[in-house]
Amino acid sequence: MAVYVYSIVAGTHPLDLSGLAGVGADPAALRTVDGGRLTAVVSDAPPGLRAKRRDLAAHQAVQERLMAGGTVLPLRFGLTAPDDDAVRAALTENAEQYAARLSELDGCAEFHLKATEDEESLLRRILAESPEARRLNDEIRGGRAAPDAPVVLGELVSQEVRARQEALAAGITQALRPHARDERSSPPSGDVFLSISFLVARDAEDAFLTAEKGLAAELGDSVDLRLHGPLPAYSFV
Template identity: 50%
Template sequence: MGTYLYAITAAGHPLRLSGISGVGEPAAQLRTVRTKDLCAVVSDAPPQLRAKRRDVAAHQDVQDRLLADGAALPMRFGLVGTDDAQVATVLEQDRDSYLRRLEEVDGCREYHLKVARDEDDLLREIMRESAEVRRLNDRTRENPGAYDDKVALGELISQEVEARHERARSDIVARLAGTAVRTADVEPTKRHFLSVSFLVEREKATAFSEAVHEEAGQRGDTYDFSLHGPLPPYSFV
């Protein structure tokens, strides 16, 4: 059957889990696996677990309850161990690492920021600022059969797009990092050139949100900022 893992806490966490249940149908009963210094919140793993709305919500409810009372390391949905004994072994083997991470995330939440830029606006900027792009563009217009020039133009524009996205990404993260404990890169989407998670202390959450709003305002309507949070600190486990 296996052991489904929800989160890891320090041994002294209150673990107020009454009234909530785990994943599966019927809902699994929550229990704990303990070592001297750590505790894992687990349940029996249901067969053929899928990311159904009810199960995802149950997984999230456990995280929210634990984080309301102290530090917790949330596990990704669907993480299953062989049995309770294996979970206990991992807790003991990685004890120091888990304790350091618990100390780091204590009192913090994760905020995930995505940023996209209007492609037409970016291309206009490249055309305006790059003499070589303008030269190649003019040559391909005058000579539609100039294959080598078309290839060179495409490669140059791609390089310019990547370089400008990287500069914008570095600038945005640098401006916001002062209100965060840590940052973690998240795989970008095709649309977003920036996808970063920030670990933010609760008392600095308002300042962080205001900093994101200010940055978005300074960059204007051609940039699309999307901020999600507060979230359990999945990216920092």
């Protein structure tokens, strides 16, 4: 029977899974597959599994419980294997790679940061600080603009927004980088101009959080920093 794989831990890792439910509408019991140096936490895979909130929460709860006992390699939601033997073979064949990654993540957690900026405030600053944008805007409002002025202004503002947010994203990253061991960024999407995960050592968490709070205060209300963590290190597995 197919098995759902939640995570990989060292063979010596505490494995208290009591009170946890697996994924699926009728979740099977959690169990472990012993691969010698490494252990995988699994359950029978439910048919037709989809990323419902209930199942995402169940997957996350397993990671958080294991995190409390030490380092974990959290696997992405939905990962399955044909059976326990296939899981055991993967643990054995990739033991060196998995063990090395566990060592690299030891004592660390992930913090994920998303940054957005108030659009109206940003546009006001661009019009105030860009003579060309201000001139075009005044001509349009006064009825003196060329027919293509709105398009030209739109392109100019778009370029200014991109340049300013790229610079701001770089500044935020540089301010937090000294307090992290590693980082992984994702492309901007929608109104989020910065989406980045930091791998932070437990003994550096206070410094990291203090730096983030200071940065938020310095940037003011026009920039919204949303920090989530500590989390399992999904981005660094």
